[in-house]
Amino acid sequence: MSGIGTGYDLSVSTFSPDGRVFQTDYAQKAIDNSGTVVGIKCKDGVVLGVEKTIISKMLEKGSNKRTFPVDRRAGMAVAGVIADGRQVVNRAFDEAVQYKSFYGDSIPGQVLADRVASFVHVFNLYWYARPFGTSVLLAAYDESGPQLYLVEPSGNCHRFFGTAVGKGRQAAKTEIERLKLGEISSEQGVVEVAKILYSVHDEEKPFELEIAWICDASDREFRRVPADILEAAEQQAKASMEESDMDD
């Protein structure tokens, strides 16, 4: 074996000499190649957007969903291995149900994010386990307002004003930083998310836009954005793409 770090990448239960857990790093790589997923927290809610590459022309519109409600007041967008993602989503749903049956109220975003992160983290602790190849963006709306969290395969959990994961994350994050997130409404947020996903998309492949939100306009329930609003946002995104092409 040559070089530092070689031979330490088979198990999640051994650190490499320079302090890495390679399996966890590789899981992160699985996500870095996935379609871009964007989340922003606006004035009155959270918007989650997914760039779904269409893997076949024969695919029905709206298949392979990547946004999921896990409670009336919370939902997730999944980047990376979707089968792993659904596992995380199911766990989040179970946690929400358990919390509600015990305390009689919807699970707060912070608690849900922590519980999901703990669940994900456990898969980094045993040699016989494999970390999830998934990052999830969690949108929640509770008494303290709308919130956005990111849970990574390592079990790391952070709360964000806006963030992105997947292939176009770098460009998407720069775009998000340019937004005045504290001032825009969720309706505007949908347009911005559409614009960002269109701009980071690699033009060759066809893709479908999936946007879900939880905000005042959705009665503070996690729902997919209504078809007409989504359509309008896509039109605006396409228009602004053409505009920037003209500038070039």
Place this chain on the structure above:
Amino acid sequence: MVDPKAAAAVHSGHDPIKHTTSPYVTGTSVLGVTYRDGVLLAADTLGSYGSTKRYKSFERLCKVNDQTIIGAGGELSDFQYILTLLEELSNEDFCADDDAKLSPKEIYAYLSRVLYNRRSKMDPLWNSLVVGGVQDGKPFLGTITMLGVHYSDDHIATGFGQMLARPLFRERHRPDMSEEEATQLLHEGLRVCYYRDKQTTNKFQIAKVTTEGTTISEPFALETKWDYKAFVNPGALAMGTW
């Protein structure tokens, strides 16, 4: 036969498991009629503690979803438990994300199974339920007892209402009634219940379900008249009373 678990519990110094043998805080009758555009349910807002009028604004009619409402009499804490069951189901449906919702008949079937299951454990949920809804454009009205006995009909009344209001319904109800006529009929039923059932208060609600959705009215009182001849000296017309 002696239940071995119960016997063991006694020996280990614990009390044996004891199930509900009588209700504590109760609601009385629920009335329901179908009419041209849907279903109306009616009930008063009293939660009785024995014969004490303990809770005077207890809403016994509840929305389940846009096409279903339920009303309950009997043990009100059991009714609240039933509502949490229904809420769990509805949350599950929400997260399934397939736009499927439980229909009135499904809710009726589900509740009848829950109540029958509990009575079979000798631990009944002490309620009479009425389920009203609109399914495939047609009104649906059904009732379930604490034993799991259930039937659907064009007009329904539970508890004392079965004796007091139902005869009026049989006489006057038509499936093609207008909302006004149906409301009028329910008012008559409620008034009779108020006159003759001491567990009824003069504070009622009417719940409506149509293809448009559901509404539950604000509580209201009915006009009453107590100077009927039969009320002046009730003993005169009833042998063996005073």
